[in-house]
Every structure is written in C-alpha cells, then in structure tokens.
Amino acid sequence: MYAIKTYNVISNVGLAVFPKDQYVINGEQEPDALLIRSQNLHRGVLPVSLLAIGRAGAGVNNIPLDKASENGVVVFNAPGANANAVKELVIAILIMAARPILPAINWTKSLTNGDAADVTLQAEAGKNHYRGTELAGKTLGVIGLGAVGSKVADMAHQMGMNVIGYDPYISVEHAWQVQSDIPRADSLKEVLEASDYVTIHIPYNERNKNLIGAEELLMMKKGAVLLNYSRNGIVEETAVMAALNVGQLDQYWTDFASDALIKHDKVVVTPHLGGTTKEAEDNCAQMVATTLRKYLETGEIEHSVNYPDVRMPFNSPYRLTLLHQNVPNMVGRVATILADLNINIANMINASRGDFAYTLIDVDQMDDELYHKFEEKCLSIDEMIRVRGIRNAKFNG
Numbered sequence: 001m002y003a004i005k006t007y008n009v010i011s012n013v014g015l016a017v018f019p020k021d022q023y024v025i026n027g028e029q030e031p032d033a034l035l036i037r038s039q040n041l042h043r044g045v046l047p048v049s050l051l052a053i054g055r056a057g058a059g060v061n062n063i064p065l066d067k068a069s070e071n072g073v074v075v076f077n078a079p080g081a082n083a084n085a086v087k088e089l090v091i092a093i094l095i096m097a098a099r100p101i102l103p104a105i106n107w108t109k110s111l112t113n114g115d116a117a118d119v120t121l122q123a124e125a126g127k128n129h130y131r132g133t134e135l136a137g138k139t140l141g142v143i144g145l146g147a148v149g150s151k152v153a154d155m156a157h158q159m160g161m162n163v164i165g166y167d168p169y170i171s172v173e174h175a176w177q178v179q180s181d182i183p184r185a186d187s188l189k190e191v192l193e194a195s196d197y198v199t200i201h202i203p204y205n206e207r208n209k210n211l212i213g214a215e216e217l218l219m220m221k222k223g224a225v226l227l228n229y230s231r232n233g234i235v236e237e238t239a240v241m242a243a244l245n246v247g248q249l250d251q252y253w254t255d256f257a258s259d260a261l262i263k264h265d266k267v268v269v270t271p272h273l274g275g276t277t278k279e280a281e282d283n284c285a286q287m288v289a290t291t292l293r294k295y296l297e298t299g300e301i302e303h304s305v306n307y308p309d310v311r312m313p314f315n316s317p318y319r320l321t322l323l324h325q326n327v328p329n330m331v332g333r334v335a336t337i338l339a340d341l342n343i344n345i346a347n348m349i350n351a352s353r354g355d356f357a358y359t360l361i362d363v364d365q366m367d368d369e370l371y372h373k374f375e376e377k378c379l380s381i382d383e384m385i386r387v388r389g390i391r392n393a394k395f396n397g
C-alpha cells in the first residue's frame, strides 16, 4: 500500500485517482507522498519515507526545493491547471479597478429612509460619484507570459486594451500561446513606463524577490494601477504603500493579505482566490494526483520542478529507479553493479536537470535478496541519492 498525506482542501476528483485497495490517504503509515496546496513546507522536516510531493497548483515557493532534491524527493506541480481561473479573476479585478463597482454597490445598499421611488431617485442622483473609466484603449503591461499571463494578455487584447508583454525567459510552448500582434517589451522599464495597468504573473523565487520596488514604481506612469496575483514577496510592500500615499500609484490590488496592506485605503486585497474555483481545484488535484500515482507505480516523472521529466514504457517485470547527482559515469558504475550481480538490462534511460539526474533500468529478473545487494552497492556510491525497486503490477500472479 502507498501512503498519501494531504494538507489543505484537496478536491475529491483528485483523491479519487488513488485506488482504495492500493492507497491509504491520511492513515497512520509514514507518507510516500504529500499532496498539498499552499501548505508551507519550509517550516517542517521532510519525512525520511517521502518519495514525492505533489503541489495542486502552479507556485512551488512553499516547498523547500533544494532540500527535496538533495533528499531524492521529486516535486510535481500542475502547470496551467488553474490558469483560466486566475485569468478570469484578474479580468474582473481590472474591470473593478476601472469602475468603482464595489463602493457603488455598498453605497446603494446604504440608501435608507425612503419609499421605493425615493431610493430610485437617490440612486440616480448619486451615481455620478461612481463614474468610472473604460479599459478599451488603455495600456496593460503583463509581466510574465506563462500559463496565466498569456491568457490574461489575450483576453485583455480581445477587450480592446493595448497589451504589452514582458517575459525574457518565456518557454517555446508559451511563446506560441501569446497572440503574435501583442508586442513584447525588451525590459521591465519599457513595460512599466508604457502601461496604465500592470499585472504580474511570475513565480516567486530569489531572482524575483522585490522585483517591483521603489525604483520600479517610479518608472510607472503617475496614477497607474498595479495588480499582484502572483505572490506578495515580488512587490515590496512598504514601497508600494509609499507610492500610493503620494499618488504615484492610484491603486494596488493583490491576492495576498498582510497586516499593513489590509489597512491601507488604496489597497484592495482578495484572500488568495486566484485558483479557487471548482474547476481549477478539480483540474489541479487531478493532474498532480495522476503524476504522483504514475511516479509511485512506474517511476516515470512528468511535470516535475526539480528532477528531469523521464518517460519509458514499463514492459518488464521489474524496474530500478535511481536518483543521483549529475556526475560523469554514474550509469557506467550502475551497469557494472548489475553485471557483477549477473542481471541483464532490458531497457534503460537516463536524464539530467541541473545538479541532479535520474536513471530508470528495467530488468527481467529480480528477487528481494538480489535487490538488496543491488541497493546496497548503489548506495555505497557517494553521489547516489535514492534507489527504489518497483514490481510491475501487470506481471503479478
């Protein structure tokens, strides 16, 4: 039985991916895998038993990736699975930033002391206080043109906005998803200077920490609007509040609450709602549960953020999986161990990603004693991190 431990609310559609006769969810056993959303794993220790972490979402800044890689824990996310939900919320926020919909609704609800006709009159008389502007013809700068940013850019473009994108690290796949008539800025400065509205869709990491600070806010048009539906650490909070106080920035909309932000008049905070739709929660949980299950049962890696993606059809009765440092001659050393044990290799694949690498070896014969000898010899190699043997369920019985 495999053991899965969950944190946060994980959709049942995702949990249903794990057959009850093979998986225990939140039982007593030490976990083989964690299935999480925003749970902060930096604070605890990773259990020794842990083989994998599945993040039912896009951002992985809540996971200690270096520690996971060094311990041979493969981390998966669900790329793009909640992008439509974030796009729809961001478009709604853009509209609410241009039109004072929330204060107008609250004011209308406050109309009292009159009969029906009086309320109608008051509403008509007061509506000019809630005059807005239109998005069409205004310029939207989109920082990050990945799964979310490319969708936001396209939708805003369809709504008549002049969209300018900025993403110096864009993948080929996402580059194809952005309409060719959406211009790309060559620098952050260019996109900030050009835009009436700026929306950020990039991961939080060391490089992007405080990407938007006092200097960048000064590059923006006076009275511009900033949206942060990515992560709070990307925008320097004190700098943003200072820019709002002097009118350099007109509004700041963010999905990430903090004590200071929620008290500021010109900041509107939603409670991390970007991916909180039924569809997105189902998509994310299903995608990551499927990749977790595949990894546990076949060793194949898909959508990992710390180890290379590796696929190999599992057509032998037994598979050996090896997570190791990316150093020369690992495959040679493992092949020698197998040869010394008189085990024939039926199929093999090796791939690397940065400092780490992964090798899958299919063999036709294996028993517990032989496997233990193999494992012991492999783990005596300094750069070997984790060795696992998987029986092919198709050959059972």
Ligand SMILES: NC(=O)C1=CN([C@@H]2O[C@H](COP(=O)(O)OP(=O)(O)OC[C@H]3O[C@@H](n4cnc5c(N)ncnc54)[C@H](O)[C@@H]3O)[C@@H](O)[C@H]2O)C=CC1
Binding pocket: 057, 058, 059, 060, 079, 080, 082, 083, 086, 143, 144, 145, 146, 147, 148, 149, 166, 167, 168, 169, 170, 171, 174, 201, 202, 203, 204, 207, 208, 211, 229, 230, 231, 255, 272, 273, 274, 275, 276
């Ligand atoms: N509010 C919410 O509930 C949600 C928030 N997010 C956040 O949004 C982020 C983006 O999500 P996705 O679009 O799905 O990820 P993604 O990985 O598909 O796209 C991120 C894009 O940002 C680009 N990028 C990275 N650093 C950059 C920089 N300094 N300047 C410009 N571009 C840069 C990358 O090249 C990539 O194309 C996530 O990492 C997560 O933090 C994602 C989903 C839900």
Ligand SMILES: O=C(O)CCC(=O)C(=O)O
Binding pocket: 037, 038, 056, 057, 058, 059, 060, 082, 272, 274, 275, 276
């Ligand atoms: O609702 C969630 O699980 C968080 C979504 C999110 O921030 C992400 O996918 O990066």
